[in-house]
Amino acid sequence: MPDELDEEAVADFVLSGWSSNNARTTFTAIARVPPAHSLNWSAGYLAAPRRYWRLPDFLPLVRFPRPQDYPERFRELTDDAVRDRLPAGPVALQLTGGMDSTSVAASAKVALAGRGAADILAVTLSLGGPERDVEAALASSVASHLGLSHHIIDGSSQPVIDPWTAPRVVLPEPMPYQRTAQQLELGDVLARFARVAFTGVAGDCLVWSSPWYWAEWLAHGRVVRLLKALGHEISVPPRVPGIGLHAAARQLARGRHAPEVPNWLAPDFAARTGAAQRLARKWPARSKDARSLAQESLWPAWGMWGHPTFSGLPVKLRHPLLDLRLIEYALSLPPHPWLVDKRVMREANIGRLPEQVLLRPKTPLGSVAMPANEPAVLAQTAAFVREVPGLERFVLPEVLASALISLGEAEGTSRELELSRPLGLAHWLWHGWRRPSRLSQE
DSSP states (O other): OOOOOOOHHHHHHHHHHSSOTTOOOBTTTOOOOTEEEOEEETTTTEOOOOOOOOSSSSOOOOSSSTHHHHHHHHHHHHHHHTTTTSSSSSSEEEEOOOOHHHHHHHHHHHTTTTOOGGGGEEEEOOOOOOSSSSSHHHHHHHHHHTOEEEEEGGGHHHOOOOOTSSOSOOSSOOOOSBBBBBHHHHHHHHHHOEEEEEETTTTTHHTOTTHHHHHHHHTOOOOHHHHHHHHHHHOOOSSSSSSSSHHHHHHHOOOOOOOOOOOBOOOHHHHEEEEEEHHHHHHHHOOTTHHHHHOHHHHHHHHHHHHHHHOOOEEEOOTTTTTTHHHHHHHHHOOOHHHHGGGHHHHHHHBOOHHHTTEEEOOOOOOOOOOOSHHHHHHHHHHHHHOOOOOOGGGGGHHHHHHHHHGHHHSSSHHHHHHHHHHHHHHIIIIIOOOOOOOOOO
């Protein structure tokens, strides 16, 4: 099998972390069957992939006689989505202090009511540090409220990964590079306890609606649908008034500009793959509401990354919020008020989750100084980047090395996330592609 790399797939990975084409892999000679497609082999003949399902652009708006029926139905569907994915034995949970994973935890507790707390383990990644992040504290309160066993992994105390050392598992395709062993520890804890682990992945898209939804509906001639949604808004007063005009105005004021092509990308590679146009197509995505869960290529990637055949770990990650019943229901809800600030999810968990979680506003993850950002460690990682053969085809090693060395001075995690992708490619080229022998360190 030829091992030539697919440049477009590599460009997608280093720019955003996943491929924009679900049929592509990192190798030109290998394709994958896209989601909602079938592939038929008969009498030595391989037919082209055939699409067998597509999510409708618009579903009829759901109408209930009482306002409380809307969150109650959401709670029922979440319980069903979790129950249908439960293993016969124990189950682990990746738990944060936000609404998404805690909602999954509450449904798991209900589904496993007859089994006891010994069958559920909640695991939380904490940023740690002198000012402990709020996620671990909120997750602990949820675990205590639900009566779950709870394990916290402190990210600030995890050892730094030596980029030259061979990984325990050689991944079939590159992934964003983890500079500390926090994710490895997470996988080990999950796998030691269960063969299935739940996450709250996809909740932000599931119960979110664009402030421009009304403009899209009008553009598609959905006037009756809009009038019904506005009529519902009158009967159920929203927490945010209007039909999204306030949020839309704030979005315009902030501006939405596609990110620039990073300076560490090799210019000829950027030109061959149309990097600027590729970024423009992905920013913004086609939609950020529940439709994206069935349309955007990120979500099949999440499913792949959490499968044992990819990760090499004897545990499968399952994402109950990526459930078609929940997606269709969310797309059938009047956006205001139910999709404003995750209101339908918050009200669905009244009495199940602590009030401090139900009332918590959406906040980004914080950042603390980590061992991986120490100057000596960054210098070692930069030296590794300079020695990876073949990396210069895609990345300017010296520019990437300089960006890594200055990473310790950067604020926030966005720069770390950006550099984790080319660094992940470098690590995979060294250990996973042609597996060159380790160079002399003299």
